[in-house]
Amino acid sequence: MGIEEMEILRERAFKFLKNAEQLIESGVYDIAAFNIQQFVELYLKYALFKKVGDYPKTPSIKRLLREIGKASGKIDAVEEFMRENIDRISNVENAYITSRYIPSEFERIEVENMLKLARKIRDLVDAL
Numbered sequence: 001m002g003i004e005e006m007e008i009l010r011e012r013a014f015k016f017l018k019n020a021e022q023l024i025e026s027g028v029y030d031i032a033a034f035n036i037q038q039f040v041e042l043y044l045k046y047a048l049f050k051k052v053g054d055y056p057k058t059p060s061i062k063r064l065l066r067e068i069g070k071a072s073g074k075i076d077a078v079e080e081f082m083r084e085n086i087d088r089i090s091n092v093e094n095a096y097i098t099s100r101y102i103p104s105e106f107e108r109i110e111v112e113n114m115l116k117l118a119r120k121i122r123d124l125v126d127a128l
Contacts, residue, residue, distance in 0.1 A: 030099045
């Protein structure tokens with residue numbers, strides 16, 4: 001994967017984020033949750049590729065966060081962030097499975113919290 005593909009990951013991530021915001025406003029919370037998960041996953045993969053030239057082929061937000069922490073030499077800061085936000089991180093991770101395979105509904109407040117977390121993850125990654 002080259003620079004062009006890396007930028008596609010970034011652009012696609014932000015398209016998922018924008019779509020999630022629109023879906024929340026439209027009351028389509030399950031698909032919004034999936035879009036938030038996709039934003040976080042792709043943004044972390046973009047950041048990892050930018051730092052080390054590759055990324056793990058996994059949808060696990062926890063694993064991707066740890067990898068970016070290691071790659072940036074800031075694993076302690078990332079681990080602390082994860083401890084402080086573990087419930088929301090787990091909700092975002094679970095959105096990948098529940099929105100695709102399990103008939104489950106999300107409340108607006110849940111998805112809004114996921115969106116807040118996604119933005120916090122973006123800010124964390126940008127600061128590393």
